[in-house]
Amino acid sequence: MRRLKVEPDVLYVDEGSVLTSAGKGAALDLSLHIVRNDYGAAVANELARRLVVVPHRAGGQAQFAGAPLSRGDGVGNTLAALHEWALDRLHEPLTVQGAVARIKRAADEDGDCTGA
Structure with a gap:
């Protein structure tokens, strides 16, 4: 049985055979990470350009979005x-x-x- 460690403050985790992301945006980051590792930075950068996203965000950084707040409008x-x-x-x-x-x-x- 494999033990898991949750890392709540990262975009994605790459542990070799297990890769996981924090959400939809982070899934794009993880996908680009996989492409970068498999096909190189040039291919990953071109894909990011076509998707109109940042070419590389390291997985170890925290997400920008905090806890949801009330908008004050109900x-x-x-x-x-x-x-x-x-x-x-x-x-x-x-x-x-x-x-x-x-x-x-x-x-x-x-x-x-x-x-x-």
Whole structure:
């Protein structure tokens, strides 16, 4: 059984046979890292140029985005309420309909008249 060590403050990790990234943007960084290792910097740089992304961000750096903050318009609070609702129900099937109902309740509680 293989032991894993979570490194929460890095873009991606390359441990040889195991590679993982922190999210969508970091997945691009990891992909370019793989291309760079397999085909060289010139190919990786050309691919980055075509994708219109930074050619190289080292995996060991922290992500730029911090913890989500409320935008002050109720949307952040509504999403936080949905997140909490979902976490409390991980033991049961979650549906889109249930999530929409929770969003509407949270919006009503915040006084948001958009109806979400």
